[in-house]
Amino acid sequence: xxAFTVHSGLAAPMDRANVDTDLIIxxxxxxSIKRSGFxxxxxxxxxxxxxxxxxxxxxxRPLNEDFPLNFPRYRGASILLARENFGCGSSREHAPxxxxxxxxxxxxxxxxxxxxxxxxxxxxxxxIALDAAIVDRLFDQMYASEGYExxxxxxxxxxxxxxxxxxxxxxxxxxxxxxxxxxxxxxLTLQRADAIRAYEDRQRIDSPWLFGxxx
Amino acid sequence: MxxxxxxxxxxxxxxxxxxxxxxxxxxxxxxxxHEVTSxxxxxxxxxxxxxxxxxxxxxxxxDHNVPTELRERAGGVAAIEDPVSRLQVQTLDDNCDDFxxxxxxxxxxxxxxxxxxxxxxxxxxxxxxxxxGDSHTSTHGALGALAHGIGTSEVEHVLATQTLIQQKMNxxxxxxxxxxxxxxxxxxxxLAIIGKIGTAGGTGYAIEFGGQVVxxxxxEGRMTLCNMSIEAGARMGMIAVDDTTxxxxxGRPFAPSGEMWDLAVAAWSDLHSDEDAVFDxxxxxxxxEIEPQVTWGTSPEMVLPVNGTLPDPAAIEDPSxxxxxxxxxxxxxxxxxxxxxxIRPDRVFIGSCTNSxxxxxxxxxxxxxxxxxxxxxxxxxxxxxxxxVKKQAEAEGLDRVFxxxxxxxxxxxxxxxxxxxxxxLGAGEHCASTSNRNFEGRQGFGGRTHLVSPAMAAxxxxxxxxxxxxxxxxxxx
Ligand code: SF4
Numbered sequence: 001x002x003a004f005t006v007h008s009g010l011a012a013p014m015d016r017a018n019v020d021t022d023l024i025i026x027x028x029x030x031x032s033i034k035r036s037g038f039x040x041x042x043x044x045x046x047x048x049x050x051x052x053x054x055x056x057x058x059x060x061r062p063l064n065e066d067f068p069l070n071f072p073r074y075r076g077a078s079i080l081l082a083r084e085n086f087g088c089g090s091s092r093e094h095a096p097x098x099x100x101x102x103x104x105x106x107x108x109x110x111x112x113x114x115x116x117x118x119x120x121x122x123x124x125x126x127x128i129a130l131d132a133a134i135v136d137r138l139f140d141q142m143y144a145s146e147g148y149e150x151x152x153x154x155x156x157x158x159x160x161x162x163x164x165x166x167x168x169x170x171x172x173x174x175x176x177x178x179x180x181x182x183x184x185x186x187x188l189t190l191q192r193a194d195a196i197r198a199y200e201d202r203q204r205i206d207s208p209w210l211f212g213x214x215x
Numbered sequence: 216m217x218x219x220x221x222x223x224x225x226x227x228x229x230x231x232x233x234x235x236x237x238x239x240x241x242x243x244x245x246x247x248x249h250e251v252t253s254x255x256x257x258x259x260x261x262x263x264x265x266x267x268x269x270x271x272x273x274x275x276x277x278d279h280n281v282p283t284e285l286r287e288r289a290g291g292v293a294a295i296e297d298p299v300s301r302l303q304v305q306t307l308d309d310n311c312d313d314f315x316x317x318x319x320x321x322x323x324x325x326x327x328x329x330x331x332x333x334x335x336x337x338x339x340x341x342x343x344x345x346x347x348g349d350s351h352t353s354t355h356g357a358l359g360a361l362a363h364g365i366g367t368s369e370v371e372h373v374l375a376t377q378t379l380i381q382q383k384m385n386x387x388x389x390x391x392x393x394x395x396x397x398x399x400x401x402x403x404x405x406l407a408i409i410g411k412i413g414t415a416g417g418t419g420y421a422i423e424f425g426g427q428v429v430x431x432x433x434x435e436g437r438m439t440l441c442n443m444s445i446e447a448g449a450r451m452g453m454i455a456v457d458d459t460t461x462x463x464x465x466g467r468p469f470a471p472s473g474e475m476w477d478l479a480v481a482a483w484s485d486l487h488s489d490e491d492a493v494f495d496x497x498x499x500x501x502x503x504e505i506e507p508q509v510t511w512g513t514s515p516e517m518v519l520p521v522n523g524t525l526p527d528p529a530a531i532e533d534p535s536x537x538x539x540x541x542x543x544x545x546x547x548x549x550x551x552x553x554x555x556x557x558i559r560p561d562r563v564f565i566g567s568c569t570n571s572x573x574x575x576x577x578x579x580x581x582x583x584x585x586x587x588x589x590x591x592x593x594x595x596x597x598x599x600x601x602x603x604v605k606k607q608a609e610a611e612g613l614d615r616v617f618x619x620x621x622x623x624x625x626x627x628x629x630x631x632x633x634x635x636x637x638x639x640l641g642a643g644e645h646c647a648s649t650s651n652r653n654f655e656g657r658q659g660f661g662g663r664t665h666l667v668s669p670a671m672a673a674x675x676x677x678x679x680x681x682x683x684x685x686x687x688x689x690x691x692x
Contacts, residue, residue: 016538016539016542017535017539018414018415018514018539020514020652020654022633022652022654022655022656022657023654023655023656025661026656027633027634027635027657029534030251030252030279030297030636031251031280031297031300031302031303031635032299033254033255033302033306034254034255034256035255035258035367038628040656043658045660051660051661054299055299060619063497065285070243072302075507083417083535085418085448086416087416088414088415088448089350089445089654090350090364090633090652091252091348091349091365091366091367092251092252092348093252093255093348093362093367093368094368096366111415111418113415113418113448114418114419114448114449114450115363115365115366115450117349118365118366118369118553119366119368119369119382121224122366122368122369151553172236172237172238172382173236173238174234174236174237174380175236175238176312177236184263185380185683186263186265186371186372186375186376188242189372189375189376189378189380190375190376192231192232192240193376195231195232195240196231196240196242196268197376199231199242199376200242203242206482207343207479207482208475208478209340209471209475209476209478209479210340210343211271212271213271213338213469213471214270214271214273214317214338214469215272215317
């Protein structure tokens with residue numbers, strides 16, 4: 001996984017509440033057996049005027065000119081400003097894959113759905129939950145100034161605005177460490193294999209019906 | 216010390232290690248696997264040269280992509296017409312062969328929607344931790360299990376280590392007191408709860424459902440209720456083990472039997488919240504007050520009793536809610552102030568992991584028996600949740616009831632719940648659907664979904680518009 005330490009980039013809006021993972025990446029693209037290549041279909045139903053199909057050349061499709069990510073001023077954005085309950089709905093990890101593939105490294109919103117929030121960390125995408133009033137203010141500032149760039153410092157847990165304001169954010173220590181170092185958490189867990197085996201040995205005695213049933 | 220909640224107990228009994236940073240390593244007893252969210256996990260194992268930690272903890276079954284028409288289905292995987300779907304189902308088969316995991320083939324009578332299959336086969340049991348790369352894994356909590364959806368990276372993590380790194384959730388009790396009116400079902404209860412607490416109301420919580428209404432529910436009803444925990448924002452919903460649970464589990468193919476059964480039952484008797492357990496939040500509903508529910512918008516919280524009228528954005532103060540209601544009405548092609556009973560579905564879908572069990576099919580058949588689907592309804596699909604459900608329904612003659620009413624009787628799978636196969640809505644079409652999500656485009660590009668119970672969907676199919684099934688059931692007597 002790509003490490004995340006400090007990132008500066010252009011911010012873009014996804015200005016509606018309860019954005020669900022069906023909207024982030026519609027189901028027809030879930031048929032892929034790969035992890036990459038979902039970027040062109042991020043927010044497919046909002047970005048294009050036609051119905052997208054897997055494997056299609058998206059550069060030839062009619063764009064929805066009213067959708068902010070299609071505005072020239074947001075081209076190359078890597079920080080997404082969003083509203084509450086972002087990423088609700090299905091558990092599809094294709095949602096953070098699509099965001100990451102498109103180029104987003106960080107999403108700032110007042111709140112996130114649990115599974116989506118968790119999935120982001122596994123893919124080098126940092127979800128930051130800030131007070132709704134602060135998110136409001138960031139939206140206002142972004143709309144008011146073209147080329148609005150934010151800096152996100154995960155080490156110091158700060159979002160830094162163009163005029164130097166530093167906004168602190170919370171993130172749990174384990175996830176932060178994994179992201180900072182780009183760690184593979186399976187490898188980390190396997191270092192605890194003895195503890196897992198010890199647990200299993202106890203369970204085999206206490207709850208033997210949990211073992212050996214499926215074969 | 217205060218007593219423990221059911222969630223506290225399940226968490227505690229699966230704790231491999233508590234870490235200083237607040238996270239914990241939790242042991243996973245069962246992983247269910249389907250074709251959509253697993254290919255990249257297997258690929259990850261392969262790239263890292265890893266093997267599944269425990270093969271007997273996993274069960275795979277294809278469901279999302281499988282065709283539901285017998286003509287296409289009969290030929291097995293090779294006959295799936297959509298090449299991308301075919302490859303995905305084939306990839307699941309190949310991965311299970313490569314990694315030596317048990318799977319049910321698409322024409323195995325045990326095949327079906329993963330959340331119908333798990334409990335039905337006794338693969339998921341009380342007291343277990345159950346995960347699947349699918350958010351409706353919360354369904355299995357109905358058995359008194361700790362069950363929740365995970366992402367693909369976590370699927371790989373569980374395959375490789377039999378554990379997950381987790382943070383403990385807070386406890387929420389949703390108590391439904393009293394009893395339900397005739398014609399009101401677990402689906403209506405689930406929608407009423409979501410209407411009350413909102414789609415983010417359960418975020419950060421593990422929900423336990425309790426109260427007399429829940430105690431009186433069948434296992435099918437409890438599964439419907441837990442299934443939609445995720446629509447209320449909670450990864451997991453659960454219900455205490457009681458005699459209803461034990462009766463349901465006993466004798467299932469993969470459930471313990473003989474002495475092992477007795478041992479298990481003794482252990483399961485503790486699977487309820489202690490009297491003095493403390494919940495962080497308690498939400499209560501009164502059963503008698505719950506009416507049949509219909510969603511009108513593009514989020515499950517946009518729901519009303521069947522006799523309700525649609526909200527008017529002009530009367531809403533909060534700007535973000537005003538915008539959401541305006542957008543939803545526009546997407547749904549509905550007028551502010553119009554009545555739910557004026558909505559005319561073009562298609563009807565009875566199925567999905569929420570409502571495709573035998574009891575759901577019986578409820579729908581009861582309503583359509585001796586009646587016909589309205590001419591204005593283009594299609595009414597009934598898709599059983601598994602091959603076993605299909606077999607049972609056919610033994611009871613339900614298939615003939617549906618066919619005689621002009622409905623289609625299909626092979627098991629997710630079908631029009633998410634429209635990954637050929638079953639989908641056309642743009643602008645309204646659907647009375649027993650599934651769980653009414654998001655934009657969920658059932659097909661531009662499609663308009665109204666979530667309802669099986670009886671309400673069946674009644675809408677016959678009437679050609681939404682009707683209060685309570686009136687019908689009285690008139691029918
Ligand atoms: S029936 Fe629908 S919600 Fe349930 S697992 Fe299938 S696609 Fe998901």
